[in-house]
Amino acid sequence: MNNTNQRTLFQTWGTSIPKTTILNKDVREKLDDDLILVAVYEAEKSLEDCGQSGKVWIYPTNFPIRDYQLKISEECLFQNTLVCLPTGLGKTFIASVVMYNFYRWYPSGKIVFMAPTKPLVAQQIEACYKVMGIPQHHMAELTGGTAAPQRRELWRTRRVFFLTPQVMVNDLLRNTCPAPEVKCVVIDEAHKASGNHAYCQVVRELWNQTKQFRVLALSATPGGDMKAVQQVITNLLISHIELRSEESPDIQAHSHQRSLEKIVVPLGESLMGYHTRYLQVLEKFTSRLTQMRVLYHRDLATITKYQLIMAREQFRRNPPPHIMVWTQHGVLEGDFALCISLYHGFELLQQMGLRSLFLFTQNIMLGTKEYSRARHELQRSPVFMDLYREMEAMFHTSAGGFLFSGPEERFFYSHPKLQKLDEVVLHHFRTCTRVMIFSSFRESVQEIAEMLNRHQPLIKVMTFMGQASGGKGLRGFTQKEQLEVVRKFRDGGFNTLVSTCVGEEGLDIGEVDLIVCFDAQKSPIRLVQRMGRTGRRRQGRIVIILAEGREERTYNQSQSNRRSVNKCIMGNKHSFHLFPHSPRMLPVGVTPAVHKMHITCGHFEPKDSSRHSVKGRRFMCSYIPCIVVRNVYFSFQQFVPPTRTWGSNCKAKG
Structure with a gap:
C-alpha cells in the first residue's frame, strides 16, 4: 500500500468518507461500492458511539x-x-485475532505465520481467514517452489x-523479505524452536535487522x-507465558471429557524367547567395546541406544590412552x-x-553398500543367522508388500500388543x-493396517505417513496425498487412520x-498432541498400549516430566x-x-482456484464486514519507541 495516500483511523474518524480514501481502483472493480461505503460508515459510527x-x-x-x-x-x-x-482449544483463533489487529494497526506492515510443514501452512491460511476474514488478495502462501522473482514481488x-x-530464513538472508516491515510473527508448534532449528534462525535474523x-x-x-x-x-524472545492444562478451570467448560486408559501387556513366553536370543547377538557385538573399556554398561537388557551414542561421543572426544593405533x-x-x-532393532522387537525386527534386519541384509560391513559381521554370527532365517520363513513378501504367512484364521500376532489392539x-x-492409531515406525503402521483390514467392511483402514521414503517398499506420502488422506478421513471415506x-x-x-497410542x-x-485428536466436540477416549518393562517405564517418566x-x-x-x-509496538x-x-467472512478459495472466475467475483461481496475493519486503520508504521521510556519494563501494556 502507498503510505502517502493512506489515512489513519484518527484522520477519518467522524468525517465523510470519499470513495478514494477507502478503496483503490482495483478493489472498486471487484466490490460493490455502495455496500462497502454503507458498511464502513456503520462500522465507524459503531466505534464512535462506544466512545473509543x-x-x-x-x-x-x-x-x-x-x-x-x-x-x-x-x-x-x-x-x-x-x-x-x-x-x-483455539490457538489458531488467538493467532488470527492478534494478526488481524497488527494488520489494522500497521497498514504497510507485514504479518507472518510460520508452520513446520507445507500441509500445515495450507491449512492455517484457510483457518485464519475463516476467523477474521483478511482479504485473500492481501495474503500469500509462499513455498520453496515459488520462483525467486515472484517471491520478491x-x-x-x-x-x-x-x-x-x-x-x-532463505528470504531473509537473500533480502527478499523486507525485515524492517515485519511487525508480527506467529510461530506454530513452537516447541520445535531448539538448537539451530529454522524457527530460531528466523527470529535471530529478524532481531539482527529490526527490533x-x-x-x-x-x-x-x-x-x-x-x-x-x-x-x-x-x-x-518470549517475555510472557500463557499456559492452560486440562485441569485449568477456565477451559474446563469448553473441553469435553477424555478418558485415559493405560494397558500394560506382558511380552509373553514366545516373544521373550526371541528377546533372549537377540540379547545373545548383542552380547557378541558389544563385547569388544566393553573389553576395550569404551563401554562400561554391563546389563545388555537395560542399555539404550542413546547411552551407546553418548558413549561413542565420549570415545571420540577423549579416546582412552591404551588405544594408540588408528x-x-x-x-x-x-x-x-x-x-x-x-x-534400534532391539527396541523394535520390544515395542513393535x-x-x-525382521523388516529392519532385512533392510541390512539386502541393503546397499553402506550396510556392507554390518552385513558381513552379522553373517559371521550363527546365532543371528539362525534367528534371521527363522523370521524369513515366518514372513514373506509379495508384489503388494510384506504379508503374514499362513491363512487368515491363523493370523500371527508378532507382538502381544497387536492382539490387544485388535480387541480394543x-x-x-x-x-x-x-x-486414530499412532505408531512411530512405518513398518508397524503397515502391519497394524494389514491386521485391521481383515475386519472389512466394519473397519475401513487408511495409513498416513510422512514424505520421505524408507525401508523396503515403503513409499512416503506427498504433501498432496497427505491432505487428501486427511480430507477423506474427515469426510467419512474411511473410519480408521493408522x-x-x-x-x-x-x-x-x-x-x-478413540485414540490408540501403540x-x-x-x-x-x-x-499431548496425540491426545488432542479426541474430545474436541464430544467425549473421547484414549488408550495407551505399552509393553511391560522399559516402554512402561518410559511412559511413566514422560508423564512425570510433563507434570513437573x-x-x-x-x-x-x-x-x-x-x-x-x-518491544513496545x-x-x-x-x-x-x-x-x-x-x-x-466470505468464501475461501484455494490458491489454485481462478481468482477471476464468476464464482470468485460473486463471493467477493460477502467480504463486506471484514473490509469494514480493514479500512479502519490505526497507523503506527513510523513509530519508534524511546528506549529510555520503555527499557526493560515488560509488564507495561503496549
Whole structure:
C-alpha cells in the first residue's frame, strides 16, 4: 500500500468518507461500492458511539466468546507471548485475532505465520481467514517452489504471509523479505524452536535487522523438560507465558471429557524367547567395546541406544590412552555403529514385535553398500543367522508388500500388543465410529493396517505417513496425498487412520472417538498432541498400549516430566529467564481497549482456484464486514519507541 495516500483511523474518524480514501481502483472493480461505503460508515459510527476514539483492538463475536481466549489475545498484543493450550482449544483463533489487529494497526506492515510443514501452512491460511476474514488478495502462501522473482514481488505487494520457517530464513538472508516491515510473527508448534532449528534462525535474523516486531508462539505443550522450555523462551524472545492444562478451570467448560486408559501387556513366553536370543547377538557385538573399556554398561537388557551414542561421543572426544593405533579407532567406530543399529532393532522387537525386527534386519541384509560391513559381521554370527532365517520363513513378501504367512484364521500376532489392539478396536466399533492409531515406525503402521483390514467392511483402514521414503517398499506420502488422506478421513471415506508422527501435529483431521497410542515416547509433547485428536466436540477416549518393562517405564517418566513442567510454569514462572525487552509496538500513551464486533467472512478459495472466475467475483461481496475493519486503520508504521521510556519494563501494556 502507498503510505502517502493512506489515512489513519484518527484522520477519518467522524468525517465523510470519499470513495478514494477507502478503496483503490482495483478493489472498486471487484466490490460493490455502495455496500462497502454503507458498511464502513456503520462500522465507524459503531466505534464512535462506544466512545473509543479509535483506541481499540478488535475481537470477533462471530464465534462464541471464551474468556480465556479473550484474555490471552489481549496479552499477546502487548508482549512476546508463548501460548500453551491443549489441542482443539483455539490457538489458531488467538493467532488470527492478534494478526488481524497488527494488520489494522500497521497498514504497510507485514504479518507472518510460520508452520513446520507445507500441509500445515495450507491449512492455517484457510483457518485464519475463516476467523477474521483478511482479504485473500492481501495474503500469500509462499513455498520453496515459488520462483525467486515472484517471491520478491509477493513480499512487495502482499501483507500477510503463510510459510515454512525454511522459506522465511532463505528470504531473509537473500533480502527478499523486507525485515524492517515485519511487525508480527506467529510461530506454530513452537516447541520445535531448539538448537539451530529454522524457527530460531528466523527470529535471530529478524532481531539482527529490526527490533520492532511482536512474537506469538503457539504449542500444545512447551517442552519435555525445564531445559527445553527455557530454550524455547530464549530462542523466541518470549517475555510472557500463557499456559492452560486440562485441569485449568477456565477451559474446563469448553473441553469435553477424555478418558485415559493405560494397558500394560506382558511380552509373553514366545516373544521373550526371541528377546533372549537377540540379547545373545548383542552380547557378541558389544563385547569388544566393553573389553576395550569404551563401554562400561554391563546389563545388555537395560542399555539404550542413546547411552551407546553418548558413549561413542565420549570415545571420540577423549579416546582412552591404551588405544594408540588408528586402526583400532576405526574398528571401534564400526562396532559402535553396528551396536547402535542392533539396539534400534532391539527396541523394535520390544515395542513393535518380531515382524518389525525382521523388516529392519532385512533392510541390512539386502541393503546397499553402506550396510556392507554390518552385513558381513552379522553373517559371521550363527546365532543371528539362525534367528534371521527363522523370521524369513515366518514372513514373506509379495508384489503388494510384506504379508503374514499362513491363512487368515491363523493370523500371527508378532507382538502381544497387536492382539490387544485388535480387541480394543473391534470392541470400540460396537458403539462408535472413528479411530486414530499412532505408531512411530512405518513398518508397524503397515502391519497394524494389514491386521485391521481383515475386519472389512466394519473397519475401513487408511495409513498416513510422512514424505520421505524408507525401508523396503515403503513409499512416503506427498504433501498432496497427505491432505487428501486427511480430507477423506474427515469426510467419512474411511473410519480408521493408522498414522506415524506426521498425524500428531496441527492438521485438522476432524473429530475422533478413540485414540490408540501403540508406543510410548520420552517426550510428553507427542502424547499431548496425540491426545488432542479426541474430545474436541464430544467425549473421547484414549488408550495407551505399552509393553511391560522399559516402554512402561518410559511412559511413566514422560508423564512425570510433563507434570513437573506444567507445575513450574503455572506455579512459579520466575524459574525461567524471560526476555526483558519485549518491544513496545504502540505509541506512548496509547492503550487500545477491546471492541467486540461481528465479522462475516466470505468464501475461501484455494490458491489454485481462478481468482477471476464468476464464482470468485460473486463471493467477493460477502467480504463486506471484514473490509469494514480493514479500512479502519490505526497507523503506527513510523513509530519508534524511546528506549529510555520503555527499557526493560515488560509488564507495561503496549
